[in-house]
Amino acid sequence: MNATPRWLDPEQKAAWDHFIRMQEKLVGRLSRHLQSDSKLSAADYVVLAALTESEGGRMRFLNLTRRVEWEKSRMSHQVGRMAKRGLVTREECPEDGRGAFVVATPEGYRAIEEAAPLHVEHVRRLFIDALTQEELDTLGRLSARVLAHMEQQPD
Amino acid sequence: MNATPRWLDPEQKAAWDHFIRMQEKLVGRLSRHLQSDSKLSAADYVVLAALTESEGGRMRFLNLTRRVEWEKSRMSHQVGRMAKRGLVTREECPEDGRGAFVVATPEGYRAIEEAAPLHVEHVRRLFIDALTQEELDTLGRLSARVLAHMEQQPD
DNA sequence: CTTACGTAATTGACGTGTCAACCAAAACGG
DNA sequence: CCGTTTTGGTTGACACGTCAATTACGTAAG
Numbered sequence: 001m002n003a004t005p006r007w008l009d010p011e012q013k014a015a016w017d018h019f020i021r022m023q024e025k026l027v028g029r030l031s032r033h034l035q036s037d038s039k040l041s042a043a044d045y046v047v048l049a050a051l052t053e054s055e056g057g058r059m060r061f062l063n064l065t066r067r068v069e070w071e072k073s074r075m076s077h078q079v080g081r082m083a084k085r086g087l088v089t090r091e092e093c094p095e096d097g098r099g100a101f102v103v104a105t106p107e108g109y110r111a112i113e114e115a116a117p118l119h120v121e122h123v124r125r126l127f128i129d130a131l132t133q134e135e136l137d138t139l140g141r142l143s144a145r146v147l148a149h150m151e152q153q154p155d
Numbered sequence: 156m157n158a159t160p161r162w163l164d165p166e167q168k169a170a171w172d173h174f175i176r177m178q179e180k181l182v183g184r185l186s187r188h189l190q191s192d193s194k195l196s197a198a199d200y201v202v203l204a205a206l207t208e209s210e211g212g213r214m215r216f217l218n219l220t221r222r223v224e225w226e227k228s229r230m231s232h233q234v235g236r237m238a239k240r241g242l243v244t245r246e247e248c249p250e251d252g253r254g255a256f257v258v259a260t261p262e263g264y265r266a267i268e269e270a271a272p273l274h275v276e277h278v279r280r281l282f283i284d285a286l287t288q289e290e291l292d293t294l295g296r297l298s299a300r301v302l303a304h305m306e307q308q309p310d
Numbered sequence: 311c312t313t314a315c316g317t318a319a320t321t322g323a324c325g326t327g328t329c330a331a332c333c334a335a336a337a338c339g340g
Numbered sequence: 341c342c343g344t345t346t347t348g349g350t351t352g353a354c355a356c357g358t359c360a361a362t363t364a365c366g367t368a369a370g
Contacts, residue, residue: 007275012283015295019282022298023178025224025305032328043356061319069180074357076320081355098318098365120162127174128167130304131297139297140170142290143177149285150180187358198326217348229327231350236325253335253348 026126033122038115043078044087045119048104048112051088057104060093064102087111181281188277193270198233199242200274203259203267206243212259215248219257242266 008016031042040048050067051057059067065075079102082088087108093099104112128136163171186197195203205222206212214222220230234257237243242263248254259267283291 006279008279008283011288011292011295015291015298016278016282018295018298018302020182021224022302022305023182025302027175027178029305029310035328041355062317069176071358072319073321073359077357080320093318096318096366098363100319123171124161124163126305126308127171127301128163130301133166135297135300136170137166138293140166140173142286142294143170143173145290146282146285147173147177147180150177150184150281153281155184190358196325215348226328227349228329228351232326232328235350248348251336251348253333255349 029126030119030122034115034119037118038111040111040115044082045112045115047075047078047082047102048087048108051102051104052109052112057109058091058101061100061102082108184281185274185277189270189274192273193266195266195270199237200267200270202230202233202237202257203242203263206257206259207264207267212264213246213256216255216257237263 007013027042034040034042034045046068047064050064051059061075061079062072065072068075070078079088079090083090086105089103089105091101091103093101131139162168182197189195189197189200201223202219205219206214216230216234217227220227223230225233234243234245238245241260244258244260246256246258248256286294
C-alpha cells in the first residue's frame with residue numbers, strides 16, 4: 001500500500017490541466033467541423049488520408065492500423081462502416097491467405113479531396129494561428145519528445 | 156471555389172502531426188489504464204473529480220457541464236450511467252423547478268479515492284517524466300495560449 | 311503428416327459521444 | 341394575466357471504441 005501518493009505539484013498540475021483541456025477542446029471542435037462541413041468523421045478522414053497518401057490508395061490492413069496507431073478491431077469496425085458507405089473496399093491478399101487490403105474507392109478520393117481544404121483551414125485557424133512559428137516548433141518538438149518517451153515505456 | 160487552399164508548410168505539418176499523435180496515444184493509454192486499474196472510465200473520473208472537489212460533493216447540472224466543458228446531452232447520458240452504477244445520484248433543485256443537482260455518493264468518493272493515486276502515477280510516468288520542469292512549463296503555457304485563442308474564436 | 315502455436319483479421323456485446331427532437335419550468339413582453 | 345421565447349435538462353437513434361472470443365491461415369517441431 002502506497003502511504004502517500006506523489007501528487008503533482010501545482011505547476012505540474014497546471015501544465016497538465018491546460019494541456020488536457022486544450023487538447024480536448026481542439027479535437028472536439030475539429031471533428032465536429034469535419035462532420036458538418038463534409039460527410040466524413042475524424043476517423044474517416046484519418047483512414048482516407050493514410051490510404052490516399054499510399055501507392056495506389058491501398059494498404060495492407062495491419063500496416064494501416066500501425067500507420068495510424070489504432071487497435072485492429074477498431075480499424076476493422078471502421079473499415080466495415082466505411083465500406084458500407086462506399087468509401088473503401090476490402091480486397092484479398094494473394095501472398096497471405098489471412099491478409100486483407102483496404103483500398104480507397106474513387107468516392108473515397110473525392111470525399112477526402114473535398115474535405116481537406118476546409119479541414120486544414122480549421123486546423124490553421126484554431127491551432128496554428130494561435131502561436132508564432134517558433135512556438136509552434138517548440139510545441140512540436142515537445143510533443144515528439146513525449147511521444148518518444150511513451151514508446152520506450154511499457155505499454 | 157477556392158483555387159488553391161493554403162496547405163500547411165512542412166514545419167507546421169510536422170508540428171501538427173507530432174502533437175496529434177502524441178495526444179491520441181497519451182489519452183488512449185491513460186484511459187485504458189484507468190479502466191483496467193480501477194472500475195472507472197476516463198469520463199467517470201472527470202465527473203467524480205469535479206464533483207468531489209466541490210462543496211458537499213454536489214453541483215448543479217449545468218455548472219458541472221461547464222466545468223468540464225461537455226455538452227449537456229453527453230453529461231446527461233454519463234450521469235445516467237453513473238447513477239445506475241451508484242456513483243452519483245440526481246437531486247431536484249428547490250429554487251428552480253427544471254434544475255437538477257448531481258451528487259457524488261459515498262461509493263463515488265471511494266471509487267475516485269481509490270483510482271486517483273494510480274492514475275496520477277500514470278500521468279507522471281507517461282507525460283510529466285518525459286520533460287524537464289522547464290519544458291513542462293513551456294508546454295503548459297503554449298497549451299493555455301491555444302486554449303485562450305480558441306475561446307476568442309467563433310464556435 | 312499432424313499437432314501445436316503464432317499471426318491476420320472479424321465479430322458481438324457493451325459503454326460512450328453526437329445530433330436533433332423534445333419537455334417542462336421560467337422569464338419576458340404586451 | 342396570457343402567449344412567446346429562453347433555459348435546464350432528458351431522450352432516442354445512431355456512430356464510434358474497447359474488450360474478449362473466434363475464425364482461418366501460416367509455420368515450425370516431432
